[in-house]
Amino acid sequence: MNTKYKDLIEQTFDFPQEEFHTESNNLFFHDIDMMQLVKQYGAPLKFTYLPKISENINKAKNWFHKAIEKYNYQGTYNYSYCTKSSHFKYVLDEALKNDIHIETSSAFDIDIVKSLKEEGKLKDDAYVLCNGFKRDQYIANIVSLIDGGHTNCIPIIDNYEELDLLLDETRSKFKVGIRIASEEEPKFEFYTSRLGIGYKNIVSFYEREIANNPQVELKMLHFFINTGIRDNAYYWNELLKCLSVYIKLKKVCPTLDSLNIGGGFPIKNSLAFEYDYEYMVEEIINQINVACKEADVEVPNIFTEFGSFTVGEAGGAIYEVLYQKRQNDREKWNMINSSFITTLPDSWAINKRFIMLPINKWNHRYERVLLGGLTCDSDDYYNSEQHVNAIYLPVYEKESPLYVGFFNTGAYQETIGGFGGLQHCLIPTPKHVLIDRNENGDFTTKLFKEQQKSEELLSILGY
Known part of the structure; x- marks a missing residue:
């Protein structure tokens, strides 16, 4: 019986895809090892893959130029x-x-x-x-x-x-x-x-x-x-x-x-x-x-x-599952080390869906879960994915961290969330990393912004 998370994805979707594949049971995004990114910078983490911006611009230009030529x-x-x-x-x-x-x-x-x-x-x-x-x-x-x-x-x-x-x-x-x-x-x-x-x-x-x-x-x-x-x-x-x-x-x-x-x-x-x-x-x-x-x-x-087409698919967010709460016989809450309300506000405000995939443990068994944020707000959760009103993730293990990625989050989320400002329940804005390619085509990473510190928030509040 196929019970691994990777089996679930490959049986449900056409996978691997242009931007996603797995190696050694870890997720790669545009050939970037997401788990390596986590090891280098930690989680929670926001990232922007800059080459995707130029790629989408030139895709659109090409579609229009071909159509203009086709119809004279x-x-x-x-x-x-x-x-x-x-x-x-x-x-x-x-x-x-x-x-x-x-x-x-x-x-x-x-x-x-x-x-x-x-x-x-x-x-x-x-x-x-x-x-x-x-x-x-x-x-x-x-x-x-x-x-x-x-x-x-x-x-x-x-x-x-x-x-x-x-x-x-x-x-x-x-x-x-x-x-x-x-x-x-x-x-x-x-x-x-x-x-x-x-x-x-x-x-x-x-x-x-x-x-x-x-x-x-x-x-x-x-x-x-x-x-x-x-x-x-x-x-x-x-x-x-x-x-x-x-x-x-x-x-x-x-x-x-x-x-x-x-x-x-x-x-x-x-x-x-x-x-x-x-x-x-x-x-x-x-x-x-x-x-x-x-x-x-x-x-x-x-x-x-x-706007969104230019920058949306360049962005992503990675969270660590801190703990699993079993609230009744049917519901398991995987608690992430950040907040959906503050870091992905569209998921809360307009029920927008993003691509959600685990970063590691693709060879583990999967389970149905709900994802909860750190704030003390009942709306700080993410509970439906492409699997029809359910989220499936590799089984939670207390001694072995599970990391979850949300992809194509690059449009609006930082400005709507109030980047660098106050956050709900004073949950800090995550660290933000820029990913690029050099002249040789190799990946480079650069820290754009450290995670917010309490001093920044307290200063805004007048303390």
Whole structure:
């Protein structure tokens, strides 16, 4: 009878996979021995595998370039990184190696842009697409970029007042985009996104506020839906509605030449994950091409703003199982040496699933367990995985530590968790390690941040 954990995985999934395999009963991630990482740095541990960022950027570029060639599409493709997914400098430094653009969402983002420009990391002709709801500080920072000569800084107009706010602050000529307030999926608690301007009002807004103003040039229409880019009727219907607006706007606005389809490529959250990225890109390009040809308007240059897809699959977290609590005849709680609420907040806040695998003991028998965090909060647990509302891990042994890894956690978790700040129940932020490859292709590791110390937390609290 096959009762080893490795047997369970190999019988349930197509395993090994591109990024995962095992050797000597330990897990390897992109050929990195995870157990060796634990021996070197300990656990709990956060890590970022930097080459994955460039790999995903170039995958997307390749899909779009192939689709453009296949359909003889006459526009260009421009990859932008959505900085809110992870603002860390090591992420931006890696991403910007690949000739990309930046999408911002708040005032302090512009300070990051200026820092990158001063270092020569962000080119002077790179697009800086300024999204989000804008008021005094954000407007002032955007204007400082425009007045400083960054001609491809494009504020995306979110509401009727923003254009006037910009005009009040600068006499420079500048480009703008307009965001469409997309209609949400029926299961949402609201019908229309709070972001952007309604479909029916965009053309009239342009004609009233921009068409006769020589200081402003409309260059871009921005489209994004919360559910992301998915092969379903809702997405294709919203895309066609967006194209209808683009065509109407293009016919009265000759300067309009770009369509931003936002972000929303999913990332792998299970060993059973399937998504045909290439097909989706081809179909998006085809739909835009056909709609514009039928309307006899030039096709737009395509922009995307991929955040999670850029950085999500580069990140991971490793915990040690400290103890097993048997609370009744059926439930076994494996207690980790950190907290899910603080280190993987999306698992608690929006019930997001990550790939969860043991780091060691793949040749041991497995058991069904629940995973509990260190905080005294009843919600600090992780209890379902790709095995349908259950977690299976190698059998707990008190004298032989079990380590558990969560993968593809690189987007949002640090910023939502409040990196470097207070943590729930004062559980410290784990040590963070950066993994890279040198010119010879060998792995290198670098400690980015030590685990938080009590002095840091007490200082914030005023002690």
